[in-house]
Amino acid sequence: MLIINNVTKHYEKTEALKDISMTIPGRICYGLVGPNGAGKSTLIKMITSIIRDYEGKIEFNEQQISDKTKQKLGYVPQDIVLEENITASGNLYLFGRIYGLNESKLAERTKEVLTLIGLSERSKDKVSTFSGGMKRRLNIGSALMHNPELIIMDEPTVGIDPQSRQYIFQMIEELKTAGKTVIYASHYMEEVERLCDNVAFLDRGKMVENGVVSELLQQYATPSIYIKADRISTEQLEAYGEVSQEKNAFFIYTEEVLSAMENVISYCRENDIDIERLELVRPRLEDVFFRLTGSNLRD
Numbered sequence: 099m100l101i102i103n104n105v106t107k108h109y110e111k112t113e114a115l116k117d118i119s120m121t122i123p124g125r126i127c128y129g130l131v132g133p134n135g136a137g138k139s140t141l142i143k144m145i146t147s148i149i150r151d152y153e154g155k156i157e158f159n160e161q162q163i164s165d166k167t168k169q170k171l172g173y174v175p176q177d178i179v180l181e182e183n184i185t186a187s188g189n190l191y192l193f194g195r196i197y198g199l200n201e202s203k204l205a206e207r208t209k210e211v212l213t214l215i216g217l218s219e220r221s222k223d224k225v226s227t228f229s230g231g232m233k234r235r236l237n238i239g240s241a242l243m244h245n246p247e248l249i250i251m252d253e254p255t256v257g258i259d260p261q262s263r264q265y266i267f268q269m270i271e272e273l274k275t276a277g278k279t280v281i282y283a284s285h286y287m288e289e290v291e292r293l294c295d296n297v298a299f300l301d302r303g304k305m306v307e308n309g310v311v312s313e314l315l316q317q318y319a320t321p322s323i324y325i326k327a328d329r330i331s332t333e334q335l336e337a338y339g340e341v342s343q344e345k346n347a348f349f350i351y352t353e354e355v356l357s358a359m360e361n362v363i364s365y366c367r368e369n370d371i372d373i374e375r376l377e378l379v380r381p382r383l384e385d386v387f388f389r390l391t392g393s394n395l396r397d
C-alpha cells in the first residue's frame with residue numbers, strides 16, 4: 099500500500115502540488131488524471147524518489163520512501179529511455195544490471211519480460227529498427243526487470259499504434275493478476291476508465307476528487323438519452339430531463355433514463371415525429387471530471 103500524506107511541492111514560486119493526500123491499496127490499477135501542468139509527473143517523481151525536497155510524507159508498505167523502497171518500484175518515464183544501437187535483449191540486460199540482478203537472473207527475467215511485452219521474436223534486433231509502439235513496450239519492460247511490486251507509468255500510450263496500445267493494456271491486466279500495483283498517469287480518460295479500479299483527479303496542483311471509478315461514475319455522472327429526430331426542439335424535450343443540444347441532436351440527462359425513453363418514444367409517436375436515432379448513453383469519466391472542474395480534460 100502506498101500512502102501519500104499532505105504532500106506539497108514548490109518549484110521556486112510555482113506551487114506544483116498543494117496538500118495532496120491519497121491511499122493506493124495493493125493489487126489494483128490506480129489512475130492519475132489531470133490536464134497539462136496538474137502535477138502528475140511531479141507526484142510520480144516524488145514517489146520514485148527522483149524529487150526528494152518536498153513537504154509531507156510518502157510511505158510504501160509502511161516504510162518512508164527511500165533508496166531501499168526504490169528497489170520495489172518500477173518507473174516508466176514519459177520519455178523513452180533506451181539505447182538505440184543495441185538489441186532489445188541488450189537493453190533489458192542493461193537495466194537488469196542497473197537493478198543489481200546477477201547473470202542467471204538476468205537471463206531468466208529477460209526471457210520473461212520479452213514474453214510479457216510481446217517482443218520475444220524481435221529480441222535480437224536493434225532498437226533503432228523498432229516502431230514507436232515497440233519502443234514504448236520495451237521501455238515498460240526495462241522497468242519490470244527487477245520484478246517490482248509497484249509499477250508507475252507516466253503517459254505510456256502517447257503516440258503509439260493501436261496494437262501496441264492493446265499490448266500495454268493486456269500487460270497491465272497481467273501485472274494485476276500477478277498481484278502487482280500499477281499507477282497509471284494519463285490524459286486519456288477512456289483508458290483510465292477501462293483499466294483503472296480507482297482514480298485521482300488532479301487540477302492545478304490540487305486534488306479534485308479520488309475514489310473507486312464505478313462509485314465516482316455513480317456519484318457524479320448522470321446518464322442520458324441521445325435523440326436525433328425530425329422537427330423536435332429543446333422545449334419539447336425539457337419535460338423529460340435536462341436537455342443539451344449538440345448540432346441537430348439532443349442529450350436528455352435524467353436519473354430515470356428508461357422511463358424517460360419510453361415517454362419520449364410515446365411523445366414522438368403521438369406527434370408524428372420520426373426518430374432517426376435514439377440511444378441510452380452511459381456516463382463517462384470525462385463527465386465526472388467536467389462536473390467537478392467545469393472544464394474538459396483536453397481543453
Ligand SMILES: Nc1ncnc2c1ncn2[C@@H]1O[C@H](COP(=O)(O)OP(=O)(O)OP(=O)(O)O)[C@@H](O)[C@H]1O
Pocket residue numbers: 109112113114132133134135136137138139140141
Ligand atoms: N523543474 C521544474 N521547474 C519549475 N517548474 C516546474 C518544473 N517541473 C514542473 N514545473 C511546474 O509544475 C507544475 C506541475 O508540472 P507537472 O509536470 O508535474 O504536471 P503534469 O500534470 O505532469 O503535466 P504534463 O501532463 O504536461 O506532464 C507546472 O506548472 C509546471 O510548469
